Amino acid sequence: MSDRDPDAPLTEEDLYEVANLPKVELHLHHEGAAPPQFIRGLAREKNVDISKVFRKDGSYDFQGFLHFLSVYEAATSVLKTPDDYACLTTAILEESAKNGVVYTESFISPDFCGGGDVEAWRDYLHAIREAADAAERDMGITLRGVVTCVRHFGPEQAKASALCAAETAGDWIVGFGMGGDENKGKQSDFAYSYDMAREAGLKLTTHAGEWRGPSEVREAVEALGVIRIGHGVRAIEDPALCEMLAERDVVLEVCPGSNVVLGVYKSLRDHPIAKLKDRGVKVTVSTDDPPFFHTTMRDEYVNLAKTLNWDASVFRDLNQTALDAAFCDGATRDAVAKRLEIS
Template sequence: MDEERIAAIRGLPKVELHLHIEGAAPPAFIRGLAQEKNVRLDGVFDERGGYAFTDFVHFLSVYEAATSVLKSPEDYARLTTAVLEECAENGVVYAETFISPDFCGGGDVGAWQEYLHAIREASDRAETSLGITLRGIVTCVRHFGPETAKRSALCAAETAGDWIVGFGMGGDENQGKQRDFAYAFDMAREAGLRLTTHAGEWRGPREVEDAITDLRIERIGHGVRAYEDLALVDKLVENGIVLEVCPGSNVNLGVYPSLSRHPIERLRERGVKVTVSTDDPPFFHTTMADEYEALARTFGWDEEVFAEIARTSAEAAFCDEETRKAVMKRLDA
């Protein structure tokens, strides 16, 4: 594929559904905030100034250490602005970001509302100045346990609406079972929130099956190891379950040894609704434009395939119909 074609693909309008707000923090932003607060972040950065980690569990600890300098609603407002500037620069016109009340107010509803207000104000400013629309998905953290998840679900239920549009779960997939968190997901569902959860990244196909059966979700974060069970792949197709695929993340963390071994193309060919996201982009040295370029070079995807991916993403977004129509118009343009 020639470089002019690659440049055109990088410049396409994009929709991102799987983005952790703290994980999208530019390293320079976190370092600057730490300096302002006189906080030492030993072991968080490498000699080039990027985030330093060795495996998934270490990644989680570095993530939480970096997040520790975000201590106020104002910090999260500044973070939101920095993240959306990066997204807009890479052609993202609509994004959904995972936000955890555990990091934003310690699970207290009142404190969470203050954080959320600041984040939303920054989001509104970015929509006016940058043309990018952001919506929030409240997430519980799996390795913090089911009781903590209930507090997150309460925060989500109390702030459900046109900006907080979903509820999900991230964290260490190797801790506990999906069904352990069913109560929290039921709370969120009753509040009118739409549901997603991380599954099938580290554990195999059974984890994806459990997410569908026990939590009754409509999207799955990652979900790529479902390909190891083709009957399950057919079930994803039959039920219209959307996968929030993060190819660069999967390769950088060692789920797959290379992008050419990643199953995203095989899943798409079998009819699974796949989308493309960055997960925690600076941790994995990627952007949405980089993801598009890598997929184009590896699988030969052309503009038509990426347009299909973007429309699938917009259709799967948890936003209201008015917002979806506006996003679709931008994609069509």
């Protein structure tokens, strides 16, 4: 507990402490974390013209969520081989480690890594794991994988992703989730895939309550049995749902910077993360697709600190929540706890 007056303005020393805390991130899309310079370089190597997805300053260029998805998939299109994904993994973890992340869970889709074929997926996964192991040794950052299906690719395609997840479940592939366009279909359409992943021992999450309202979050919990929700911020519109999330210990993977850039909320001051927390809902902080949204984990922490007057003690609590909600095994959790200096 901090003895600081919560109403006192933060000092530069307070902000420095917040910025430099070790961090746990639970919501990171593997391809969405690709630095634009990495993707541009790969496109040049492969003689692929994706210049339209970049602004003049070299950053990703999109307007709104659906355009973001199309730019995301265009950028992903140059990632063709397991070696490409190994290099991508190294680039992602270098950037995360620079921002103090000591543990991250990344959403990785077999749709982009082998087209949903189990044996091809194994090849991609092997390359990603080798790069992750090297990063853990050299940078002190631990990565675990959460296999994701893509909602707008449909329920049948999701079954192929779930099979890939089930066939490689273990100490590294630790969860199953769903991303993509939340306005396509229903959460319950994907119950078969989630049942397959659950039977394989994987822990479950899904994107919900970013674009659709609180009923989407409720359906995700009740139809799919998830224990985490990607985003979930629209739950704030239903007090009874907030109560249910708190009672069931469902954890929200909140990405404030992403929500503001994409227009879910007008500004960080309008964002409901503090209200959700005050209602007893367990919240964590992540970046989602950081280079797309011009953010880092350090930026997320500092911006929230400035906006909400949260000091380092609040972020230590959020990190504890994130570590408790991580899908990894106990030995990994204990090792990460030491890095966070959590007793």
